[in-house]
Amino acid sequence: MLTLAIIKPDALAAGRAGKILSRLEEAGFTLRAARLVRLGTADAEAFYEVHRARPFFRPLVSFMTSGPCLPMALEREDAVRALREVIGATDPKEAAPGTVRALYAESKERNAIHASDSEENAKREVAFFFPDSAPV
Numbered sequence: 001m002l003t004l005a006i007i008k009p010d011a012l013a014a015g016r017a018g019k020i021l022s023r024l025e026e027a028g029f030t031l032r033a034a035r036l037v038r039l040g041t042a043d044a045e046a047f048y049e050v051h052r053a054r055p056f057f058r059p060l061v062s063f064m065t066s067g068p069c070l071p072m073a074l075e076r077e078d079a080v081r082a083l084r085e086v087i088g089a090t091d092p093k094e095a096a097p098g099t100v101r102a103l104y105a106e107s108k109e110r111n112a113i114h115a116s117d118s119e120e121n122a123k124r125e126v127a128f129f130f131p132d133s134a135p136v
């Protein structure tokens, strides 16, 4: 099963991408596709469409377009649940010790990594960034 992770602009700018990918590989994930991208406003708005009405939507779009990010399709058994467990809670203050956000996130807004929250969204999000080819 595949899921989508995005190493966000804060973590990429801080030079944490390698450590984060290493942590995900240690947790049993295999990298199936990856692409360094600088999202435009329309891309970020489309990706986070479900959050459009939330108060954090504009700051989220602004942050996600502030620099390059690294979307990745990751494979593992029970991938969606397992990835959410290894990245930890949205707010690093609430994230369990050893999780990616506990280790590398600066704040709830600048929280280092995104992960799909359901199998349905994982399919949509993998296709959003990797539409032309099935991940290898």
Ligand code: CMP
Residues within 6 Å of the ligand: 051, 056, 060, 090, 108, 109, 110, 111, 113, 114, 115
């Ligand atoms: P992510 O997993 O990318 O999905 C939505 C993002 O919105 C979330 O991580 C956070 O980076 C950001 N966000 C900012 N404020 C909040 C909030 N109050 N609740 C949830 N997500 C938030």
